[in-house]
Amino acid sequence: MADVTTKIRTGILGASGYTGAELLRLLLRHPAVEIGALTAERQAGKPMGEVFPHLGRLGLPDLVKIEDVSWDKLDLVFCALPHGTTQEIVAGLPRNLRVVDLSADFRLTEPEEYKTWYGHEHRAQDLQKEVAYGLTELNRQGVRKARVVANPGCYPTSALLPLMPLLLDNLIEPGGIIIDAKSGVSGAGRDAKQANLFTEVSEGFNAYGVGHHRHMPEIEQELRLAAGRPVTVSFTPHLVPMNRGMLATIYVKMADGVTADDLRAALTARYEGEAFVGVTPAGVVPATRHVRGSNHCLIGVVPDRTPRGAILVSVIDNLVKGASGQAVQNMNVMLGLGETTGIDGVAMFP
Numbered sequence: 413m414a415d416v417t418t419k420i421r422t423g424i425l426g427a428s429g430y431t432g433a434e435l436l437r438l439l440l441r442h443p444a445v446e447i448g449a450l451t452a453e454r455q456a457g458k459p460m461g462e463v464f465p466h467l468g469r470l471g472l473p474d475l476v477k478i479e480d481v482s483w484d485k486l487d488l489v490f491c492a493l494p495h496g497t498t499q500e501i502v503a504g505l506p507r508n509l510r511v512v513d514l515s516a517d518f519r520l521t522e523p524e525e526y527k528t529w530y531g532h533e534h535r536a537q538d539l540q541k542e543v544a545y546g547l548t549e550l551n552r553q554g555v556r557k558a559r560v561v562a563n564p565g566c567y568p569t570s571a572l573l574p575l576m577p578l579l580l581d582n583l584i585e586p587g588g589i590i591i592d593a594k595s596g597v598s599g600a601g602r603d604a605k606q607a608n609l610f611t612e613v614s615e616g617f618n619a620y621g622v623g624h625h626r627h628m629p630e631i632e633q634e635l636r637l638a639a640g641r642p643v644t645v646s647f648t649p650h651l652v653p654m655n656r657g658m659l660a661t662i663y664v665k666m667a668d669g670v671t672a673d674d675l676r677a678a679l680t681a682r683y684e685g686e687a688f689v690g691v692t693p694a695g696v697v698p699a700t701r702h703v704r705g706s707n708h709c710l711i712g713v714v715p716d717r718t719p720r721g722a723i724l725v726s727v728i729d730n731l732v733k734g735a736s737g738q739a740v741q742n743m744n745v746m747l748g749l750g751e752t753t754g755i756d757g758v759a760m761f762p
C-alpha cells in the first residue's frame with residue numbers, strides 16, 4: 413500500500429461542474445490527496461466559493477483555464493469535461509501523469525463505434541490502446557496497471573454490475589435483456605438546458621434517447637466481453653424529478669433450470685468481500701435512497717411470472733458510484749491506496 417504521508421497531487425479539469433464538485437466533496441476528506449489545480453471554461457478566474465458556496469473557505473485553488481495548469485505540479489488528473497473535449501486534452505498531457513476520465517471519450521474501444529455514436533472521429537486513437545475500462549469490481553487488474561482509466565457511464569455502471577457476473581456464469585441468456593433505467597437530473601450536468609428546467613422536470617417524468625441512447629453500445633461492449641458473444645440489449649433511460657440517484661429495472665431470461673434464488677446466490681458470492689456492491693435479501697428491493705451520497709450499488713433479484721423470467725433492480729447514486737465516487741475508487745486502485753479510502757461513507761437516508 414502506498415505511503416499516505418506523501419500526498420498525491422491531483423487536478424480536476426471541469427471542477428465547476430456537478431461531478432467536479434462531487435470529486436471535491438470526496439477528495440477533501442481523502443487523507444492521501446491534495447488538490448493542486450481546478451479548471452473551468454466560462455467560470456475560469458473565479459474563486460471556488462463563488463461558483464459553489466459550499467466549497468468556499470476551504471483553501472482551494474481558484475478556477476483556471478486548462479492551458480494555465482502547471483502539469484509538473486500534479487501526479488494525477490481527473491477529467492470531468494463534456495464528451496468530445498477530452499481526447500485531445502489527455503493526449504497532450506505529460507506521460508507521467510495518471511488520468512481518470514469521467515467522460516465517455518475513452519470508453520468505447522473501437523474508434524468506428526465511437527464515431528457512430530458520438531458523431532466525430534476519435535481524436536486520440538493511439539492512446540485508446542492504453543486505456544482500462546474502470547468498472548472497478550470487474551476490472552480491478554486492468555485499472556491497477558493503467559495510466560488512463562475510462563470511468564464508466566452512470567447507466568452502464570448500474571446495468572453492468574448485476575448483468576456481467578450472470579452472463580459470465582451462463583445463468584442468464586444473452587438475448588432479450590431489457591434495461592429500463594431512471595436517472596436524477598444531476599446526471600445531465602450543470603449546464604443550462606431547456607429540458608432540465610424545473611418547469612420541464614418537476615411533477616412528471618419522461619423517457620428520452622429512446623432506442624438510440626449512447627450508453628447502449630457501452631453496455632453491449634462490456635456484456636459482449638462477459639458473454640463471449642454479441643449481446644443486444646433494449647435500453648431506455650428516463651429522467652425523474654429528483655436531484656441524484658439512478659435505478660435500473662432489468663428484465664432477463666434465465667438459463668434452463670436456473671431460479672431467481674440461484675441468480676441472487678451467484679451475485680452474492682461474486683460480490684462477497686466487495687465494499688461497494690451488495691445484494692439485498694430475498695423479498696427486499698433496493699431504492700435510490702438506500703445509496704444516496706454513497707459509493708454503493710445495491711442489487712435486488714425477484715422472480716418474474718413470465719417463463720424463466722427474473723427481474724433485477726439495481727440502484728446507485730449517479731454522481732458517486734456512477735461518476736466521482738467510482739473515479740476516486742479507481743484512483744485508489746491505480747495508486748495502490750486502500751480502495752475505500754475517502755469514499756467509505758454510507759448513504760444519507762432518508
Ligand SMILES: NC(=O)C1=CN([C@@H]2O[C@H](COP(=O)(O)OP(=O)(O)OC[C@H]3O[C@@H](n4cnc5c(N)ncnc54)[C@H](OP(=O)(O)O)[C@@H]3O)[C@@H](O)[C@H]2O)C=CC1
Nearest residue numbers: 426428429430431452453454455492493515599601602735
Ligand atoms: N453528471 C453525472 O451524473 C455524470 C456525468 N458524467 C460525465 O462526466 C463529465 C462531466 O459531467 P458534469 O460534471 O455533469 O458536467 P457539467 O456540465 O456539470 O460540468 C462540465 C465542466 O466542464 C467545463 N467545460 C465545459 N466545456 C468545456 C470546454 N470546452 N473546455 C474545457 N472545460 C469545459 C465546465 O466549465 P464551466 O462551468 O466554466 O462551463 C464545467 O467545469 C461529462 O462527460 C459527463 O457526461 C459521467 C457520469 C455521470
Ligand SMILES: CC(=O)N[C@@H](CCC(=O)OP(=O)(O)O)C(=O)O
Nearest residue numbers: 514515516565566567595599600
Ligand atoms: C440524466 C442525463 O441526462 N444523463 C446523462 C448521462 C450521464 C452519464 O453518465 O453519462 P455520460 O458520462 O456518458 O454522459 C445522459 O443521458 O446523457
